[in-house]
Amino acid sequence: MSAPAPQPDPPEQRSVATLRGVGPALAEKLAKLGVTQVQDLLFVLPSRYEDRTHVSGIGTLRHGVRAVVEGEIQLAEVAYRRRRQLLCRIADGTGSLTLRFFYFSAAQQAGLKRGTRLRCFGEVRRGPLGLEIVHPEYRFIGAPGSEAEPLDEVLTPIYPTTEGVPQTRLRALIELAMRSLLDGATARAGVRDWIPADMLARLELPSLVEALTMMHRPPRDADLGELLSGRHPAQRRLAFEELLAHQLSLLQIRQVIKSDPAEPLRDAAGVEPKLLDSLPFALTGAQTRALAEVDRDLVADRPMVRLVQGDVGCGKTVVAAAAAARAVGSGLQAALMAPTELLAEQHAKNFEGWFRPLGIPVALVTGSLPARARRSALESIANGDIKVVIGTHALFQESVDFARLGLVIVDEQHRFGVQQRLSLREKGARAGKFPHQLIMTATPIPRTLAMTAYADLDVSVIDELPPGRTPVRTTVFPQSRRSEIVARVHAKIAEGRQAYWVCPLIEESEELRYQAAEETAQALAEALPDVQVGIVHGRMPAKEKERGMYAFKDGRIGLLVATTVIEVGVDVPNATLMVIENAERMGLAQLHQLRGRVGRGAHGSDCVLLYGEPLSEMARERLRAIRETNDGFVIARRDLELRGPGELLGTRQTGLAEMRVADLMRDSDLLPAVQAAADALLKHNPDTVVALTRRWIVHGERYGRVG
Numbered sequence: 100m101s102a103p104a105p106q107p108d109p110p111e112q113r114s115v116a117t118l119r120g121v122g123p124a125l126a127e128k129l130a131k132l133g134v135t136q137v138q139d140l141l142f143v144l145p146s147r148y149e150d151r152t153h154v155s156g157i158g159t160l161r162h163g164v165r166a167v168v169e170g171e172i173q174l175a176e177v178a179y180r181r182r183r184q185l186l187c188r189i190a191d192g193t194g195s196l197t198l199r200f201f202y203f204s205a206a207q208q209a210g211l212k213r214g215t216r217l218r219c220f221g222e223v224r225r226g227p228l229g230l231e232i233v234h235p236e237y238r239f240i241g242a243p244g245s246e247a248e249p250l251d252e253v254l255t256p257i258y259p260t261t262e263g264v265p266q267t268r269l270r271a272l273i274e275l276a277m278r279s280l281l282d283g284a285t286a287r288a289g290v291r292d293w294i295p296a297d298m299l300a301r302l303e304l305p306s307l308v309e310a311l312t313m314m315h316r317p318p319r320d321a322d323l324g325e326l327l328s329g330r331h332p333a334q335r336r337l338a339f340e341e342l343l344a345h346q347l348s349l350l351q352i353r354q355v356i357k358s359d360p361a362e363p364l365r366d367a368a369g370v371e372p373k374l375l376d377s378l379p380f381a382l383t384g385a386q387t388r389a390l391a392e393v394d395r396d397l398v399a400d401r402p403m404v405r406l407v408q409g410d411v412g413c414g415k416t417v418v419a420a421a422a423a424a425r426a427v428g429s430g431l432q433a434a435l436m437a438p439t440e441l442l443a444e445q446h447a448k449n450f451e452g453w454f455r456p457l458g459i460p461v462a463l464v465t466g467s468l469p470a471r472a473r474r475s476a477l478e479s480i481a482n483g484d485i486k487v488v489i490g491t492h493a494l495f496q497e498s499v500d501f502a503r504l505g506l507v508i509v510d511e512q513h514r515f516g517v518q519q520r521l522s523l524r525e526k527g528a529r530a531g532k533f534p535h536q537l538i539m540t541a542t543p544i545p546r547t548l549a550m551t552a553y554a555d556l557d558v559s560v561i562d563e564l565p566p567g568r569t570p571v572r573t574t575v576f577p578q579s580r581r582s583e584i585v586a587r588v589h590a591k592i593a594e595g596r597q598a599y600w601v602c603p604l605i606e607e608s609e610e611l612r613y614q615a616a617e618e619t620a621q622a623l624a625e626a627l628p629d630v631q632v633g634i635v636h637g638r639m640p641a642k643e644k645e646r647g648m649y650a651f652k653d654g655r656i657g658l659l660v661a662t663t664v665i666e667v668g669v670d671v672p673n674a675t676l677m678v679i680e681n682a683e684r685m686g687l688a689q690l691h692q693l694r695g696r697v698g699r700g701a702h703g704s705d706c707v708l709l710y711g712e713p714l715s716e717m718a719r720e721r722l723r724a725i726r727e728t729n730d731g732f733v734i735a736r737r738d739l740e741l742r743g744p745g746e747l748l749g750t751r752q753t754g755l756a757e758m759r760v761a762d763l764m765r766d767s768d769l770l771p772a773v774q775a776a777a778d779a780l781l782k783h784n785p786d787t788v789v790a791l792t793r794r795w796i797v798h799g800e801r802y803g804r805v806g
Contacts, residue, residue, distance in 0.1 A: 111138035111280055111290045118275055128263040129272075138290050138794065140276035141311050143269070144337070144760060145256035148326065151220055152251050152319040158193030160223045160230055167250070168196060169240065172215045177208070186228075187211050189219070196223075197231035216240050218248060236267065253316040254323070277315055281308050293787045293794075294340060294776070302339065302772055303332075310336040329765055338761035339769050339776075342551065344795035345758070346777040347788050349554035352521070353404060354781070356555070359533045361402040362431060362505050370428030370457065371421050377456050383414065385563035390418050392559045393537060397425055397506070402524075403535035406553050408544070409561030410731030411695025412568055415539045416446065418561070419508045420453050422537050427459055427486040431505025434488040434527070436495075438511045440465045440641055441648060445670065446510065447489040454487055464490035464499060467641055495522050503529060509538045541695070542688060544735050548763060551770050554777075562732065570729045571698040573706045575682075575722050584678055584707055585626050591676045592630050592657040596702065598676040600660045601693055602636075619680070620660040627658065635661040663689065665696055672700025682708035682725075683718035687738035690725050740764065759795075 115134055116126045126135075134140055155166040170189035178186050185200040185208055198219060200207070211217075221235035240248045258269050280290040292307040299306065305313070313333035317326060325331045329338070371394075375382070382390065389407055396403035407415050423433035435450070437443040447463040454461050462476045462485040479485040483502030488494065504527030527534035538556060549558050576584060588598050600623060602616040620634040633656035635647040651659045652671050659665070659674075663685075677697045682690060690708070698704035708722060724737045763770075780787050 111136065113137045115140065115272075118272060121272070125264070125268075128261055131261040132259070132264070137276050138280060140273045141280060141290060141315070142337075142759065142794065143258055143273060144314055146259050147257045148254040148317060148323060149220075149257060150319065151255045152253070154218070154250065156193035157189070157191045157196045157230075160194070160196070162223060162225050162230070165220070165222045167218065167220045169216065169218045170196065172211060172213050172217065175208075175211050175213055185211065188228075189217060195229070197226060197228050198235055198237070199226065199231050199233045201234070210239070216242060253318055254321060256315055256317075273315060277311075281312060291790065293784075293791050294343070295784075298776060298779075299336070302769075304336040304339060305332055307336070307340070309333070329760075329762060334760060335766070335769070338758075338766045339773060340791065341758055341761045341795050342763075342766065342769060342773045343776055343780075344791045345761075346551060346554050346773050347780065348792045348796050350777055350781060351788065351792070353555040356404050356524070356533070356536075357401050359402055360400055360531060361535055362429070362503075362532050363400050364397040364425045364429040364431065364505055364535065366425045366428035368428040368430075370459070371424040373457055374424040374453055375421060378417070378453065380565065382417065383561075383563045383565055385409070385561040386414050386418055389415075389559040389561050390421050392557075393418065393422050394425065396557070397422065397535055402533045403537065404556050405536070405559060406538045406540065406549075406556040407559045407561060408540045408542070408549070410564065411541050411692060412564060412699060413561040414565055415541070415561060416449055417453075419510075419537055419539060420450055422506060423450070423487055423508065424454075424457075424459075426506040426535075429505060431503045432480070432483065432486050432488065432501055433506040433508065434490070434494055434501070434504060435508040435510065437489070437491060440467060440491055441645060442510065443489055443491050444645070450487055450489060459487060460485055461487045461489060464488060464493055466491060466493045495526050499526075501527055501529075504534045507534045507536045509536070511540060511542075541692065541731075542735065548767070548770070550774060551763065554774075569698055569701070569703050571694055571704045571706050573694065573708065573726045573729075575708045575710065575726055578680075578709055578711050581709060584709065585623065587707070588623075588658060588676060588678065589627055589630065592627075595673075596676065597651065597654070597656070597671060597674040598658050598678065599665065599674060599696060600658060601665070601677065601679045602660060602662050616660055616662050623658060623660060630657045631655065632658045632660060635659060635665060637662055663693065665693070670699050671696070673702075675700070675702045675704040676707070677705070678707045678709060680709045681711055683710040683714055683722060685721075687721050687724055687734050690721070691731055691734045694725070694729075 113136060114126075115121055115129055115137055116123070118137065121129070129135070132143055134143060149165055151167045153167065154169050155164075157168050157170060160166060160168070168189070168191065170191040172187050173190050173195065174186075174188040176186055178184055182201060185203045187198040187200075189196055189198060198211075198217075216239065217237045218240050219232060219235040219237040221232035223230050223232055225231075238248075256270065256273075258266065258273070260266055260269055290307065290311070294307070296306075304310075310333040313321070313331070314337070317323075322331065326334070389409075393403070393405060393407070396405055407418055409415050419435065423435070426433040435443075435446055437446055443463065443465055447461055450461045460479075462480060464473070464476055464480075468476070476485065477499060480488055481500040481502060488501075490499075493499070507524055507527060524533060524536060544552065588600070591598055600619065602619050616634055616636040620632055624630075624632040633647050633651055635644050635651075639647070647656070647659070648665075650656045651674070654673065674697050677694060679685070679690065679693055685693075694706040697706060708725065710718070710722060714722075720737075724734060728734060761769075780791075
């Protein structure tokens with residue numbers, strides 16, 4: 100009996116290489132835009148539109164406008180003015196215009212001859228011969244009096260392009276996909292609408308076909324303002340689907356993790372209460388509440404996946420240490436992963452201080468550990484002698500082997516991203532059982548956004564600072580008062596305190612930041628000859644950077660000049676003053692993180708924000724917000740309003756901050772409906788879940804297990 104013939108892919112899932120004119124080279128270039136299937140072309144959405152629905156008289160044109168013109172070539176010549184170029188002079192009876200081509204073929208030159216009529220489009224600018232268009236889009240049209248060439252009936256979409264895929268080529272390919280999947284296509288032959296019609300009706304959103312048609316072929320009377328602002332119902336429909344796909348992808352991760360077995364951490368040895376009793380301080384109410392939520396998860400036979408978020412200095416690390424103690428008391432190991440060696444070393448010092456009185460050793464594993472010390476630590480981890488391990492991403496290298504890993508703690512989740520966190524989880528799998536996961540972040544974000552950005556996690560919030568933490572006073576000064584601030588630094592150090600001076604973020608260039616830090620340190624050393632000035636920046640070798648930080652921590656340096664590398668760093672309770680230059684160029688979340696480096700002891704602390712003039716309205720708002728509150732949640736909410744989610748989530752958090760259509764701030768009102776729809780689809784339409792995530796998340800299948 101012969102095997103059944105293989106079923107062809109649905110039309111929407113056909114390879115883009117099946118389209119006319121798409122060979123291997125073009126297919127490779129399209130893949131850089133995330134286009135591998137025919138349907139992917141429909142979701143390459145315009146970044147703006149141009150109106151080519153009417154012809155403008157050449158005599159009416161003005162510099163800077165983009166317009167369609169028609170005219171006859173009066174003169175065509177190749178000129179040699181610094182570089183070879185083809186010049187064509189066209190006229191339409193109302194005026195004349197030069198078309199300038201720097202790149203042209205012999206065939207193109209032969210076609211553009213005197214007497215030929217053209218319809219052109221491009222940006223009009225002033226040139227040496229009057230108004231001109233450089234490299235216009237053009238086509239040949241008939242002689243005057245012949246039947247008029249039809250004009251575009253819809254606005255012309257302008258797409259984001261990748262190198263080697265010209266705008267006209269991409270537009271033609273998208274039009275091909277539109278014809279094959281949207282125009283008159285049946286549900287079986289066209290692009291599938293995976294969102295149930297009744298759900299769309301409740302949300303008053305159009306169908307997928309209507310939304311895509313509007314996006315790629317908006318009528319000439321479409322509201323361009325609404326389209327450009329992202330508030331058009333068509334964009335809302337696509338934003339809803341994209342947010343839903345991301346929500347589903349994270350919930351799938353959660354389902355996979357929660358379906359695996361884990362070792363319940365019952366702490367038969369009672370190590371957790373012993374650690375808590377030995378602490379020289381009592382937990383705050385918020386810490387106690389968060390730890391109770393963590394413990395409730397850890398005694399289950401399914402892996403915990405919990406995020407503990409809270410402001411700088413709220414005491415998340417103690418909660419993590421208590422959870423690690425529970426793992427040790429259950430005969431298992433705990434591993435904490437930090438984003439930098441500096442932070443890993445700080446955690447190791449804290450954990451050693453808490454665990455040593457209990458007779459429990461702590462190992463530190465980083466990339467710069469000497470070979471012999473590393474070998475010894477790895478042997479002790481592999482044979483189970485070491486129960487508590489602290490490290491950087493070096494923890495999930497192949498050479499690190501755990502005996503029985505029961506708990507994975509990840510600090511600053513957004514710096515690692517889902518993939519690395521899942522890799523560490525897989526590393527801890529033993530005999531079919533997976534470790535529990537506790538993730539910490541000092542980036543507080545509003546609840547609705549947290550439910551979307553961290554949909555794969557349960558969330559605990561520590562919204563209370565330990566007693567004795569004095570709020571940091573924040574003041575704002577223009578650069579013109581810099582000398583006063585230098586005098587203030589001198590006075591503070593004369594009192595026996597220490598200070599940070601954070602250098603300007605000139606632009607996104609590590610080289611320039613390094614130069615700025617060096618120059619600032621030199622200038623401050625000259626202005627303060629009796630002060631020991633140190634410097635730390637991102638370009639320094641790790642060891643040198645650590646030496647600088649520890650010299651500051653030990654009090655051998657009075658003033659530390661630094662780039663934003665100290666945003667997450669060691670605690671220096673004696674540092675009570677921070678000066679941040681060009682504060683207007685930084686985001687609120689970053690300013691708040693930097694400010695959190697002071698105010699860590701019993702002494703009153705100050706943060707001085709120096710700004711350059713003139714200030715933009717947004718910069719003014721940011722500085723006002725940071726001055727008015729020390730509450731990280733209030734600041735996060737304000738930052739979200741001013742800058743969008745990218746500043747809060749980082750760019751590696753599952754791509755949420757880099758969506759094609761959706762904007763988490765603009766479309767935040769859709770999030771409750773997105774969350775409800777995701778739950779409903781997971782329960783009743785599992786096929787839909789796979790199709791939606793595949794459509795919107797390139798290589799989204801990698802999140803299914805680990806990737």
